[in-house]
Amino acid sequence: MANLTAGRRAVLLGALAAPSLAYGQTRRPLRLVVPFPPGGGVDSLGRLLAERLAPLLEGQQVLVENRSGGGGLIGADAVAKGPADGTILGIIGAATLCAAPFIQPTMPFDVTKDFRAISQISDSAVVLAVSGKLAQERGWTDMAALLAWVRANPGGVRVGNAGVGTVTHLALSAINSAAGVELTPVPYRGGAQQAVDLLAGTLEGSVDLPAALLPHIQSGAVKAMGVTSGTRLGLMPQVPALAETPGLAGIDIRSWNVILAPAATPEAEVQRLFTAIRRVGQDPSFGQALRPFGYDAVVSESPAAMTAKIAAETPVWRRLVEVSGAARQ
Incomplete structure (x- = not known):
């Protein structure tokens, strides 16, 4: 009788686990777009994130996709125009989001309309x-x-x-x-x-x-x-x-990277991805792994908090663009 009970229990547990396994096996891989060539700091950040995300996404494969060019604009555009179904994310930098709109004569995307912010993932300086x-x-x-x-x-x-x-x-x-x-x-x-x-x-x-x-x-x-x-x-x-240094007291420029999805990504997918990314970012081992590349691991309190940060930082970067003389005419 004990063996029969154990067998039934195994069948029941297998049935309960099956949906999660099937989810990971049938869902298309998640493409993590890095808008710079392989071998650089952002690429290293992306690969470290990808390898830690996969186990938290119920078996969904995470692939790093390098889409370099245009100072990050080409990769960001690929995300903006990607499928809004939780199968594409991008690691996009502050300058691409907050400075490029004031430099480029035309932008391939609208920062405020074409993305859904998920979370900050890193912070650094140069x-x-x-x-x-x-x-x-x-x-x-x-x-x-x-x-x-x-x-x-x-x-x-x-x-x-x-x-x-x-x-x-x-x-x-x-x-x-x-x-x-x-x-x-x-x-x-x-x-x-x-x-x-x-x-x-x-x-x-x-x-x-x-x-x-x-x-x-x-x-x-x-x-x-x-x-x-x-x-x-x-x-x-x-x-x-x-x-x-005397004369440079006002210099305080930090470069951060944010995880973005296409704007129409469903709320359930946004929260699923945010939860996984936050778990990775809060793991001390992830922060330690980033240190040799010059990054601190930083995650947002919520997707809404990240959206608010982009809006708050944009005037600061606009001023940097104006100082540089690169502002579009």
Whole structure:
């Protein structure tokens, strides 16, 4: 009799588990769009998120899809025009959402109408660094010394960045405006080539995410002058915030990434995805895994809170665009 009861119990438990298993097996994979090439910080963030999301989505497969170009606009547009059924998300940066609309003559999407915010996933700042060899030769002991040298040698420091409208370009423009100097911006398609040229001495400086420069900073080949956040980063506490330099007290620029879905995504799907993403983001091991890439894990209290943050941050980024001179006419 005991064996019969155990058998019936197994059948019952199997029947209860079947719907969840079938759900994961029959649902199409979730495409997580990364709007930058493989190998960069955002790509690493996306892959770390994807591998942790899948077990929380009842077996739904999560695939990272790189859709680079246009400073993040191409990938964001793919999300805006994707199926609104919980099978596509994008990791989209603050500059794409809050700065690009004031730079681009035309936008392929409407930030306020074409997306459904799910949650913030990361927060970071960028670092301004210079050639370690040149810093030693020219007495660039700190940011104040670098600014003094640039004032005496206009145009003598070229600084690589990711191009007009990106957080690195806007941060560099804000530094120039606040300090009254001209650190000459040089656009690059990717951080890897910036680092190569910086190490080769064909470029004096670079503004990039910490992860791209950290190994070279640690080796001494590159000298970090400061980070754009108002306070120092936990990843590199020895590097001053630029705001510590006289004349740069107002510099506080942080780059965050948000998970977005197409606007018409049903509320049930939004909540399902938000719950899973929040669980990943609050896991200490996820935050620890992000640290080498220069990110802090940050998740929103709700999708509505993330929507409100985008609206609140937009005027701040608009001002950065105006300062940079990149605002559309």
